[in-house]
Amino acid sequence: MNKLINWLSISFAPKAKKLFSHPWIAAVADSMQKMVPFILAGSLIFIYNVIKSYVSALPDLSNISNFTFGMLGLIVAFLVASSVMENLHHQAYIQVAGLTSIAVYLVNMTPKINEKNIMQIDFSRFGASGLFVAIVNGLFVAIIFHLWSKIHLLEDSSIPDFFVNWINDIFPILISVAIATVFVFSLKLDIFKIIQWLFSPLQGFGQTLPGFILLSLIPAFFYTLGISSWSFNAITMPIFMAGITANIAAVKTGHAPMNIDTYEVMFTSALITLGGMGATLPLNILMFTAKAKKLKILSKVCIFPSLFNINEPLMYSTPVVMNPLLMIPIWINAIIGPIVIWIVMRIGLLNIPSKMIQVGQVPAPISSVMVTQDWRAIICYIVLFTIYLLVWYPFFKVYDNSLVKESTEK
Structure with a gap:
C-alpha cells in the first residue's frame, strides 16, 4: 500500500494536475463552473414550482427557468471559446471569440428562415441537451482564433492599431461562420444531431x-x-x-x-x-x-x-x-x-x-x-x-x- 501511495503522490498526481491544468482542458472545466449560477437560478424556479403546486394563486415563473437553465447550451458556447482565449492569453479575442461562438452555435441549431424572415429553431436545443454541442462548438471557434493569432497580420505595419485589430477580428469571424454555414446550409448537415450521436455512447454509458x-x-x-x-x-x-x-x-x-x-x-x-x-x-x-x-x-x-x-x-x-x-x-x-x-x-x-x-x-x-x-x-x-x-x-x-x-x- 505504501508503494502505491508513494507512486500516486510522487508520480501520478503531479502528472494528472498538469494534464487538468492544460489551457484547453481547464477552459472547458472553467466554463462548466461559470455556468453554475444559471443552473442555480433555474433550480430556484423549480423549487418555487414545488410550492406553486400547493399554492395555485402564485404567478407562473417558468420563463425565468427557460431563459437561465434553458439557455445553458448558448451560454456554454460563449464561455468555452472565451475561456480558451483567456487561458491562451489572447486577450484581444476573449469577447470576440465568445460572440462568434454564439453566432456559430445558432447556425449549428439548423434554423429555418421563412419568406417573412422569421427564424424558427427548436427551443430545447438551446438548453442542457446541447451542452456537448456547445463544448465542441466553442472549441472549434477557439481553434480558428488561436490559429489566426499566429499569423500576426499587419501587426508591424504603419496602419492604425484599431484598424489592424478590426482586420484580425474579421477574418477568424468570417472563417468560423463560413465553415458552419457550408456544413449546415450547403451540405444540409444537422450538426446538432451529429454531435449528439457521437456522444450518445458516453451519455448512454453514464x-x-x-x-x-x-x-x-x-x-x-x-x-x-x-x-x-x-x-x-x-x-x-x-x-x-x-x-x-x-x-x-x-x-x-x-x-x-x-x-x-x-x-x-x-x-x-x-x-x-x-x-x-x-x-x-x-x-x-x-x-x-x-x-x-x-x-x-x-x-x-x-x-x-x-x-x-x-x-x-x-x-x-x-x-x-x-x-x-x-x-x-x-x-x-x-x-x-x-x-x-x-x-x-x-x-x-x-x-x-x-x-x-x-x-x-x-x-x-x-x-x-x-x-x-x-x-x-x-x-x-x-x-x-x-x-x-x-x-x-x-x-x-x-x-x-x-x-x-x-x-x-x-
Missing part, C-alpha cells in the same frame, strides 16, 4: 450502473489526490443535465423518469455525497470521539461546513488528501453509495428525481426528501449513514491511534 459508479468514483479518487472534482465537469455535467432534462420531459408527457445519473441524485440529494464527496460527514462525527487532540479540535471546526455538504476544510485539514489511511474509505464509499441508490431507485423504493434542484448546500435528509419528493429518502439516509460510518470506523481508529502515538513520542 446512465448504466457501471457508468454511475465510475462518475462517482473517478472524481472522488482524484479528489483524494488534491485534484478538484470540477476538473471532470466537462464530462459529468452534460450527462447530468441530459439526464434530468429527459426526466423532466418524461414527466410532462405522462411517463416515469428513468435516468438515475443526474446531479440531483449524485450531489443535491446528499445521499451519495453525504457531507461532501466521499461521504465525509460520518468521519466528522467520529472525530468528536477522537483521542487525538488535533482531530477533536478539527471535528468542531469542520462540522458546520460538513452539515452543508462542504468538505474541503475536512479534506485538507485532517488531512484526507494524500492520507493512505483515509483515502481508501473515500473510494469505498464512492462505490457503495451509487450501488445502494441505484438498487433502491430501480426497484421503486425511492423516487427518481424529475425536477432540477441543484442547490447542493441543503443539509440532508432535508435535501434528500426535497429532491426525490419521497419521505422514504429519510430511511435511505439513515441506512447509508450507517454504512458509511461502518466503512470509516476502522480506518479512523487506526489513524486516530497513530496520531496519539506520534504525539506521545514527541
Whole structure:
C-alpha cells in the first residue's frame, strides 16, 4: 500500500494536475463552473414550482427557468471559446471569440428562415441537451482564433492599431461562420444531431450502473489526490443535465423518469455525497470521539461546513488528501453509495428525481426528501449513514491511534 501511495503522490498526481491544468482542458472545466449560477437560478424556479403546486394563486415563473437553465447550451458556447482565449492569453479575442461562438452555435441549431424572415429553431436545443454541442462548438471557434493569432497580420505595419485589430477580428469571424454555414446550409448537415450521436455512447454509458459508479468514483479518487472534482465537469455535467432534462420531459408527457445519473441524485440529494464527496460527514462525527487532540479540535471546526455538504476544510485539514489511511474509505464509499441508490431507485423504493434542484448546500435528509419528493429518502439516509460510518470506523481508529502515538513520542 505504501508503494502505491508513494507512486500516486510522487508520480501520478503531479502528472494528472498538469494534464487538468492544460489551457484547453481547464477552459472547458472553467466554463462548466461559470455556468453554475444559471443552473442555480433555474433550480430556484423549480423549487418555487414545488410550492406553486400547493399554492395555485402564485404567478407562473417558468420563463425565468427557460431563459437561465434553458439557455445553458448558448451560454456554454460563449464561455468555452472565451475561456480558451483567456487561458491562451489572447486577450484581444476573449469577447470576440465568445460572440462568434454564439453566432456559430445558432447556425449549428439548423434554423429555418421563412419568406417573412422569421427564424424558427427548436427551443430545447438551446438548453442542457446541447451542452456537448456547445463544448465542441466553442472549441472549434477557439481553434480558428488561436490559429489566426499566429499569423500576426499587419501587426508591424504603419496602419492604425484599431484598424489592424478590426482586420484580425474579421477574418477568424468570417472563417468560423463560413465553415458552419457550408456544413449546415450547403451540405444540409444537422450538426446538432451529429454531435449528439457521437456522444450518445458516453451519455448512454453514464446512465448504466457501471457508468454511475465510475462518475462517482473517478472524481472522488482524484479528489483524494488534491485534484478538484470540477476538473471532470466537462464530462459529468452534460450527462447530468441530459439526464434530468429527459426526466423532466418524461414527466410532462405522462411517463416515469428513468435516468438515475443526474446531479440531483449524485450531489443535491446528499445521499451519495453525504457531507461532501466521499461521504465525509460520518468521519466528522467520529472525530468528536477522537483521542487525538488535533482531530477533536478539527471535528468542531469542520462540522458546520460538513452539515452543508462542504468538505474541503475536512479534506485538507485532517488531512484526507494524500492520507493512505483515509483515502481508501473515500473510494469505498464512492462505490457503495451509487450501488445502494441505484438498487433502491430501480426497484421503486425511492423516487427518481424529475425536477432540477441543484442547490447542493441543503443539509440532508432535508435535501434528500426535497429532491426525490419521497419521505422514504429519510430511511435511505439513515441506512447509508450507517454504512458509511461502518466503512470509516476502522480506518479512523487506526489513524486516530497513530496520531496519539506520534504525539506521545514527541
